[in-house]
Amino acid sequence: MCGIAGIVAKTNVNQDLYDALTVLQHRGQDAAGIVTFEHGKINQRKDNGLVKDVFHTRHMQRLLGNIGIGHVRYPTAGSSSPALAQPFYVNSPYGISLAHNGNLTNAAELSKELFQSDLRHLNTESDSEVLLNVFAHELQKLGKLVPAAEDVFAGVSGVHHRCKGGYAVVAMIANYGIIGFRDPNGIRPLVYGVRESAQGKEYMLASESVALDALGYKLIGDVAPGEAVYIETSGEIHVRQCAEPADYRPCIFEHVYFARPDSIMDGISVYKSRLRQGERLAEKILREHPNHDIDVIVPIPDSSRIAAQSMAAKLGVKFREGLVKNRYIGRTFIMPGQSARKKSVKQKLNAIGLEFKDKNVMLVDDSIVRGTTCQQIIEMARDAGARKVYFASAAPPVRYPNVYGIDMPSANELIAHGRDVEEVRAEIGADWLLYQDLDDLISCSSEGNPKITNFECSVFNGNYVTGDVDQAYLDKLEADRNDDSQNERNAVVGEGALIGLHNDVS
Numbered sequence: 387m388c389g390i391a392g393i394v395a396k397t398n399v400n401q402d403l404y405d406a407l408t409v410l411q412h413r414g415q416d417a418a419g420i421v422t423f424e425h426g427k428i429n430q431r432k433d434n435g436l437v438k439d440v441f442h443t444r445h446m447q448r449l450l451g452n453i454g455i456g457h458v459r460y461p462t463a464g465s466s467s468p469a470l471a472q473p474f475y476v477n478s479p480y481g482i483s484l485a486h487n488g489n490l491t492n493a494a495e496l497s498k499e500l501f502q503s504d505l506r507h508l509n510t511e512s513d514s515e516v517l518l519n520v521f522a523h524e525l526q527k528l529g530k531l532v533p534a535a536e537d538v539f540a541g542v543s544g545v546h547h548r549c550k551g552g553y554a555v556v557a558m559i560a561n562y563g564i565i566g567f568r569d570p571n572g573i574r575p576l577v578y579g580v581r582e583s584a585q586g587k588e589y590m591l592a593s594e595s596v597a598l599d600a601l602g603y604k605l606i607g608d609v610a611p612g613e614a615v616y617i618e619t620s621g622e623i624h625v626r627q628c629a630e631p632a633d634y635r636p637c638i639f640e641h642v643y644f645a646r647p648d649s650i651m652d653g654i655s656v657y658k659s660r661l662r663q664g665e666r667l668a669e670k671i672l673r674e675h676p677n678h679d680i681d682v683i684v685p686i687p688d689s690s691r692i693a694a695q696s697m698a699a700k701l702g703v704k705f706r707e708g709l710v711k712n713r714y715i716g717r718t719f720i721m722p723g724q725s726a727r728k729k730s731v732k733q734k735l736n737a738i739g740l741e742f743k744d745k746n747v748m749l750v751d752d753s754i755v756r757g758t759t760c761q762q763i764i765e766m767a768r769d770a771g772a773r774k775v776y777f778a779s780a781a782p783p784v785r786y787p788n789v790y791g792i793d794m795p796s797a798n799e800l801i802a803h804g805r806d807v808e809e810v811r812a813e814i815g816a817d818w819l820l821y822q823d824l825d826d827l828i829s830c831s832s833e834g835n836p837k838i839t840n841f842e843c844s845v846f847n848g849n850y851v852t853g854d855v856d857q858a859y860l861d862k863l864e865a866d867r868n869d870d871s872q873n874e875r876n877a878v879v880g881e882g883a884l885i886g887l888h889n890d891v892s
């Protein structure tokens with residue numbers, strides 16, 4: 387899951403983009419980039435690392451201009467090389483930079499088309515570079531010297547026509563403005579907002595509303611599925627539906643794990659969905675195990691805290707922060723490579739012994755994906771003297787790969803793939819394992835916005851909403867992106883064998 391932001395303001399946007407990316411850092415920790423436009427010149431800085439490490443004062447001083455876009459990356463295609471850091475840039479037509487959250491499921495076919503029919507060169511394995519070139523080609527074929535809003539929207543329609551998968555995009559067209567758009571199912575999130583300044587209205591697009599809040603922008607709303615929002619450099623705003631109507635299916639995993647709880651997505655408060663997730667878990671316990679003997683509920687920080695709290699309140703059981711998190715370690719799930727993930731869980735979390743000793747402890751997490759976290763925490767709880775260790779997941783078993791922007795490419799790496807609940811319980815070493823039911827999870831989110839009755843839930847049920855994902859695609863994805871292949875690819879990058887293009891690292 388990457389984070390994207392775009393701003394059209396009346397003064398320099400560099401600091402605001404930096405701040406927005408910092409607020410969106412939880413969506414991608416691998417690379418960061420900002421591109422701005424100033425007096426006929428595009429300024430760019432991108433590299434691997436956290437926002438605070440990529441942008442130094444010397445970069446910020448040069449990232450001048452009143453319009454710009456930014457990106458924080460969590461790779462789902464290609465390597466972790468700095469050459470794949472975003473935004474990507476093409477010079478024709480107009481000079482376009484683009485930042486993408488999501489994943490295209492037909493990137494391989496499109497790459498061929500781009501080369502053979504559109505006569506375009508791709509420099510990396512990034513699906514986002516593919517998306518940018520499709521957009522550029524669709525604009526170029528209109529042959530306009532100066533693109534009007536209509537033309538930009540026609541370019542977006544062309545993207546919807548050709549690209550499949552999940553995508554939320556911000557793109558900067560040099561001299562003209564910033565466009566934001568979302569895939570026809572609205573799988574990936576995108577919101578926009580407005581801020582009044584002395585010189586007039588300023589606009590911002592971002593993956594999550596929390597970035598708007600932090601910068602004093604008022605949320606206008608979500609970019610609807612298939613809709614595009616174009617803000618000209620002058621500040622004039624245009625909104626247009628650019629795709630045929632399709633099912634509104636936002637990714638439910640945003641509500642489970644990815645998004646910050648203080649974000650509102652598709653009109654749904656992430657915080658409230660997580661509160662409801664905890665309540666549903668408690669109801670399931672009261673229904674199925676009314677005589678449970680849980681002494682204490684302990685969340686696995688950070689993402690499960692809210693659900694664990696509401697679960698404890700509903701059950702009338704003590705809630706205790708029995709695990710302390712080292713605030714300097716990032717999110718482990720989005721780290722590339724299983725060995726980094728494994729090592730980080732131990733560095734990240736430590737148990738407070740007295741909350742475990744001689745107690746029946748119910749550990750709560752938002753989800754169990756590879757099982758890296760829960761296996762180690764259950765061991766930790768036992769070492770701390772727990773009598774019984776129970777485990778609850780606020781999401782159902784994750785059994786299928788994700789193809790829309792979450793790096794879960796390999797079914798075999800998922801602990802619940804091909805295992806029933808009892809087998810997972812035995813594997814993670816818990817005395818009791820409780821999963822949320824999918825219908826309950828869906829209702830926790832749809833209660834926030836009754837207009838959305840279904841979500842993109844493929845990791846739980848294997849139904850891929852774009853309809854183009856078959857076993858052959860999944861097999862290829864698994865072969866390309868399982869942990870071993872990624873390690874191999876990234877080892878080459880580590881040796882410095884790749885040379886980044888458009889990557890101003892001075």
Ligand SMILES: O=P(O)(O)OC[C@H]1O[C@H](OP(=O)(O)OP(=O)(O)O)[C@H](O)[C@@H]1O
Binds near residue numbers: 717718719
């Ligand atoms: O089963 P696994 O493969 O371990 O994945 C699931 C875990 O990973 C995430 O935590 P993470 O540390 O990434 O972030 P958090 O601090 O936001 O909870 C998630 O919240 C679970 O704890």
Ligand SMILES: NC(=O)CC[C@H](N)C(=O)O
Binds near residue numbers: 791
């Ligand atoms: N997580 C994402 O949104 C990834 C975006 C894009 N597919 C990349 O790998 O850079």
Ligand SMILES: [Mg+2]
Binds near residue numbers: 688689690751
């Ligand atoms: Mg976690």
